[in-house]
Amino acid sequence: MTEFLGLVLSGLVTGAIFALLGSGLTLSHAATGVFNFAHGAVGFVAALLYFELTSGGGWPAWPAAALTVAVFAPLLGYVLHRLMFRGLATAGETQQIVATIGLLIALPALGLWLVEVLGLPSVTEGASARGLGPQPPTSYEPLDGVRLDSDQLAVFALAAASALGLWLVMRHTPLGLRMRATVDQRALATWRGVDADAASAQAWMLSSALAALAGILAVPALGLDQSAFTVLMFTAATASVFGRLRSIPWTFAAGLALGVVQNLVAGYGGSLTEQVTGLATGVPAILLLVGLVVLNRARTRVAGTVAQDTPPPDYLADLPPWRRVLPWIVGTVVGLVWVLFFAGDYWAGLVATGLVFSLIFCSFVVVTGIGGMVNLAQASFAALAALTAGLVVGHGLPFGLAVVLGVAAAVAAGLVVALPALRLGGKVLALATLALGLLADQVLFQIDAFSNGTLGWKFPAIVLGPTDTSDPRTRIVLLLAVIGVVALLVRNLERSPSGRAILAVRSAPTAARTAGVSAVRTKLTLFAVASAVCGLGGVLFATFAGQIYATDLRVNLGFVWLAVVVLQGVRRIGGAVVGGLIVGVAHEVLSYVTDSTHVEAILFGLGGMILARHPDGVLAQFAEQRYRRRRKKAASTEGGGTGSAGPLDSSHGDTEVEDSPVERPGTRPSEEPALRLEGVVAGYGDTTVLRGVDLEVRSGEVLALLGANGAGKSTACAVAVGEVSPTSGRVLLGGDDITTTGAVKRARRGLYLAPEGRGIFPGLTVEENLTLWLPSTVDRARAYERFPRLAERRDLPAGSLSGGEQQILALAPALIRPPDVLIADEPSLGLAPLVVRQVFALFGELRERGVALLVVEEKAHEALELADRVAYLGQGRITWSGPRAEVDADELTAAYLGIRPTGRPVEEGRA
């Protein structure tokens, strides 16, 4: 019993560190949607700084810790936010994963490189910093036989205090509310004046500080050991997963429990942990896998990743096929001639090594490039195939059989990984593959019979006629042939019915399912093909090296691979080939520049940060550049004309529409329009939606903007609130030009948008929803007085209200603290007629109080009853506008159908 208690108590101390690290991970993920694989790396560099300050600079522990946690870490978080995370928030999930993996590689290397360059005390094996507790530590024995020392108590107290502080900040401060609002509905938060970008920055700063504190608390036991910190990070990830990546209290509890479980397994695992090598080590990985599969099924989007993960435009589409492959053929031939006849053995060897990696990287093209899934266990697949082949060869069986069985083993493993992939998507899948990879390293490859213990397996060279693969040139030719076959296979896979099925599942899983595309078979095919390619690469890697050990291809190696191949472009085989060659020669090329081994890691890792901006890799960049040049050239030869369609094309359109402000129709006068759009041309990418729109709303007036589906009404709203910037034209608020002002500032200057759907934060309580626009308690009290229903539900999450209540909640703040301008996008959508009347009554009330209202509606009836003036939007232009009294049914019909009544130019309808 004493032993049990002792194990639990001291397990809680270890757990506190997991909990702290996990909480930071959960916080940043919940606040920004990015799962930071580099969270442990932040802890490592913080610990490194702490070490340099204390052991190197002779600082006392507490000031050093304070500087690291309160100054350095938030600063690092802010810099990373600016450089990388900000761009990632809207990127596809694959890019998010790869970019943070890149950071995981680069950040510690950067820290160690700086230590090297600045000549600071170097980090040697076993180097660590002292703990924050008193020195020397005192030991207590609270119960007979249960010992705790002051260091442990300090760790636990600090972790608990930080957790409490974090909870208070998140729940009870405006800062926390802003962060949670941003997480809940990022765009809406912006429209309510919350600077979502600043909230994300704050989340990253806070999360970095937590990582730093965890790093400082962990380093006395762990030492400044990069890989140990990565292991710690994965344990923290387990805690975070048990918090469903959202809940900080649950993450914290899970972290504590994990520390205890680990201790109990180590203490009572008995002969099982002694006999099954790696079982004790693998506890967090096993729990990670269980947690992912049980708790974190992706609910909406499954496997293939996300809708925004669309393939890049094909910049070579306008080129004939021969022109597309020409650079590759020329490159290959020139390279081949050089390497076969001119390069020495050494360079031939480097190229051969690089091409083995190229082959392995081709598997990333299949699973990530085509399938949109991230498999972090690719190195383990290669190792599995190589060890299996080694086992076969080691038992005297023929090499051909070894290749077949090695590849088969990898395929089998691929199918095992694909099973969670059926239910998980994106980062959850990536984490699951990571857990499997760790388990392979820690348990499977530790089985003596499989990996032949520390002896490993030996491979003979492959004899090909007069030559064999001990000659690098033979290896190169063989590898090129294999890669060529794989390239053909990949091309056929993309073009075949199953390839189209893959794309369908990737971009719209639900639609694909409805259309009868089997996601199950598709994903299984992808993983099987990728694993086969990877397995073959692994077998050849081992064969050409002459041997394979269980430790040759560790799971972490896969991270570097992923970063390199994605940097070159993961959607095409070319990227994989170039990536492999880079891995092969990078060390040699860099040795001409620097002696530091960290530079290579920094460069590979920086790939991740580049990726945040250019998600399709370096090769696609070149293609895009050439495409732009071709376009430019074509445009100039056409003679004078603007090459691009769109903006300038349609600008003459606004001459058709009135230039001068609309005559004030009937109600109250006011000099300056509250909101005015002038000749606004706007759209998305190459598509122009608004082709010169003029609109104005005055205070105390309701303008109904009507139009058919797709006419550009929502785009007009988006331009008004600052969500979409116009390519030409101006937006004026109260006479001031706000065209370049951001959405947050517009909201703060009195522009209120009730967006399409419900303009509420479903994850926040009613009270919190109101607080965002009504920070003062008095104002909120007035809101509750006005709407007793809301008062009854003030502590419920807004998402649990009925549709009508939600719409009232969305508008209530505006009623208490009226904005200058209120834009309501489809306010009646999906509401019962009774509620619609209630909502429009509120609009009437707001008008009475002098608010300028722009009400956008597809269904015209209620809007027309309320409106002072009406404007029709059709095909990106205002086709008619005038006082309500002059609205005629034909005009309305024409506006909706997008046609003009014959013989009547649009101007005539104007008042």
Added chain:
Amino acid sequence: MPRHTRTAAAVLLATALLSACTTTENTGSGDGAAGVTDTSVKIAGILAKTSATGYSTGAAEIGAKARFDRANADGGVHGRRIEFTGAEDDGMDPAKGATAAQKLVQKDGVFAVVPVNSPSFGGGSFLEQQGVPWFGWATGPQWCGLRTAFGYNGCLAPEPGAGTQTWWGSQVAAQLGGAEGKRAWIQGTDSTASKTGVSTISQSFTAAGFKIAGTSAAIPATAPPQDWLPYVNKIMKAEGGPPDVVVSIMAGAKLNAGLFGALKKAGYQGAISDATSYDPIVLKDPALKAGLDGVLASPQFEPFESDLPQARQMRDDIVKASGGGAVEFTQHMAVGYWAADVFLAIAEKAGKDLTRESFLKAAESFTYENPGFGRIEYPKDKKEPNGCGALVQLKGAAFEVAQHLRCTPNTPLK
């Protein structure tokens, strides 16, 4: 601006590649006299200078340089100077090790690779295939039984049936005044390599007369545990009470200091011995120093603190090679030093007509003794360790010789 940057980057990369490509004229593979001229022999090493865990064997470079410098000062080997060009870093990555071996042989054209010191060296099969001799610390099975691989103190990863060392057990027994009735606990980490080590070292202690109180290989290998309690409990509650000696085969000061510190806190009174803590970094870190105080470390050479002439000579040579001043002596320096020493002895025997072939021929039946590291006998010691080791003990602020280097007969590995 971004376009210019990209263009510049592309040009830079192309230039770098081109400049790299033009330096590939030297392809001396298969040439038995590669790296040897009338006046010089070209040598370089491969070490794990850096690694993700911070473990480094980089100091072996200065050790080897020290020994080669002295050889050169004494007139070289048969009139040829040793041209030692330093060591490559394999970062503890087998693939990088293989590339480094290719670079040294095919690009730099070295005669032999000395010293090699990396726990997971991956260049062995290439060097064997090219017939290039390599010398160093043969801690892994990739060394054993190869024609070209030479561990300065033999092969430390023998296969079952081959001889395994008994010196560690005997030296500890000598230190404790005999093994009669004493019980040893052998501790490893949760990996297959460590498990093999536990059974090998158990045999060494059994052969010396110890009883095995218990063994464990369950400490997580990937990161030192934050909490040592469960592992300490196992040792303290071993059948028959706490053992008389705890032997750790775990590598790394952090792991060992953590376990030993926790053991002492739990009231453990017996002796402690490990393989890797004879390291000056221990003296600098208060936590490590406290954890490792009194621990018997087990170097496989005559310790630097010894007053034997060979140890003194090694110290002097290393100080000289480092440019004078205070030097922190490490195990890896000695590994580099003695690897170079054995290489020189074989080169001496190979005679004036030095080629890789003549060198390997000379090594085919070769015996050499030196009180600095014991003795070596090829080909026997290509399959088993030389069976020699010493004990040093950390006492307060310094290491002291506890037992001078001694060689004991090997026993067949079960």
